[in-house]
Amino acid sequence: MTTRDDVLAAAQRHLNVDARASMADLAGAAGISRATLHRHFASREELLHELGTRSIDRWEASLDAADARGAAASEDAVRIRACLDDLVARYLADSDDFGFALTDTYLLSAADLVERSDALVEREVALCAAAQAAGVLRADLPARWISHALYGLLVAARDALRVGDLPRRDLDALVLSTFLTGAQR
Amino acid sequence: MTTRDDVLAAAQRHLNVDARASMADLAGAAGISRATLHRHFASREELLHELGTRSIDRWEASLDAADARGAAASEDAVRIRACLDDLVARYLADSDDFGFALTDTYLLSAADLVERSDALVEREVALCAAAQAAGVLRADLPARWISHALYGLLVAARDALRVGDLPRRDLDALVLSTFLTGAQR
Numbered sequence: 548m549t550t551r552d553d554v555l556a557a558a559q560r561h562l563n564v565d566a567r568a569s570m571a572d573l574a575g576a577a578g579i580s581r582a583t584l585h586r587h588f589a590s591r592e593e594l595l596h597e598l599g600t601r602s603i604d605r606w607e608a609s610l611d612a613a614d615a616r617g618a619a620a621s622e623d624a625v626r627i628r629a630c631l632d633d634l635v636a637r638y639l640a641d642s643d644d645f646g647f648a649l650t651d652t653y654l655l656s657a658a659d660l661v662e663r664s665d666a667l668v669e670r671e672v673a674l675c676a677a678a679q680a681a682g683v684l685r686a687d688l689p690a691r692w693i694s695h696a697l698y699g700l701l702v703a704a705r706d707a708l709r710v711g712d713l714p715r716r717d718l719d720a721l722v723l724s725t726f727l728t729g730a731q732r
Numbered sequence: 733m734t735t736r737d738d739v740l741a742a743a744q745r746h747l748n749v750d751a752r753a754s755m756a757d758l759a760g761a762a763g764i765s766r767a768t769l770h771r772h773f774a775s776r777e778e779l780l781h782e783l784g785t786r787s788i789d790r791w792e793a794s795l796d797a798a799d800a801r802g803a804a805a806s807e808d809a810v811r812i813r814a815c816l817d818d819l820v821a822r823y824l825a826d827s828d829d830f831g832f833a834l835t836d837t838y839l840l841s842a843a844d845l846v847e848r849s850d851a852l853v854e855r856e857v858a859l860c861a862a863a864q865a866a867g868v869l870r871a872d873l874p875a876r877w878i879s880h881a882l883y884g885l886l887v888a889a890r891d892a893l894r895v896g897d898l899p900r901r902d903l904d905a906l907v908l909s910t911f912l913t914g915a916q917r
Contacts, residue, residue, distance in 0.1 A: 650835040695888040703884025729914035
């Protein structure tokens with residue numbers, strides 16, 4: 548039997564390949580009929596919302612696992628820098644599983660997801676500000692912009708991987724290095 | 733009378749605010765009925781395709797105006813660096829007008845637009861490779877990744893502006909500086 552979890556997992560994989568996938572496409576990807584898919588999820592948005600919730604759960608789990616709050620509170624440059632390194636690697640792994648969610652316009656507009664997302668952004672901004680105070684990151688860039696820039700590089704990494712421009716193996720180092728030191732020689 | 737151009741201009745502005753806007757929303761934004769909008773465009777995709785074509789025209793025009801080809805061929809570090817600076821400013825101005833197109837999943841999947849987009853990416857990659865050869869950009873980053881990273885920062889800039897995190901006035905310098913030298917102190 549195909550469980551709700553199986554359906555979600557198949558839909559998630561498929562959306563990472565084709566972000567515009569219809570309910571018919573997603574049913575096909577899960578190996579079930581449209582009617583069966585609709586018994587699990589009344590609409591595409593309901594299905595997406597569930598995946599969006601999971602992607603935000605994952606984002607929150609990564610901030611927790613990297614102990615972003617503890618690092619920010621520590622005011623310790625070495626610890627903050629290690630936290631940033633860890634976070635970039637975790638975000639890239641999360642993006643392997645939830646890459647489509649980075650730019651899905653429905654998820655970016657669903658009020659409850661936006662509210663959770665905003666709260667997580669605040670944790671990132673606090674970490675960036677702590678990194679600036681500790682001399683790890685440039686103080687002349689707004690902390691909020693640094694958080695946006697990191698997000699932009701995650702989108703770039705997702706796309707570079709998708710079109711086959713980079714091996715996955717190199718991704719963590721490339722993104723971290725570009726984020727920290729830029730492209731200039 | 734509302735011309736096809738007026739309708740497109742109104743739709744473009746509205747999509748930059750709400751990327752999920754329906755045909756009804758877009759008709760409202762143009763101050764016309766849905767029936768009138770459908771006389772201009774048979775479907776939302778037809779309308780989007782027209783705007784996608786215009787956004788790629790603009791992208792191409794910016795590469796031309798910055799003389800990316802001439803700069804790349806010059807092998808002149810100063811000229812290449814000036815071209816990169818110019819291109820970043822032009823891309824940010826283009827994104828003011830066509831920001832939604834950066835991540836619209838329909839535009840990113842329409843075969844003819846993808847083909848044109850791929851050709852423009854090749855011009856960017858050639859410029860990045862020339863910048864590396866001239867010692868302007870790091871040679872240890874794949875040129876294709878540098879092009880992706882710049883795109884990611886444009887997405888980040890669009891979003892930072894949209895949520896009001898940055899003044900437009902600071903954007904060119906922030907994006908260029910982050911692209912070139914990263915966030916590390």
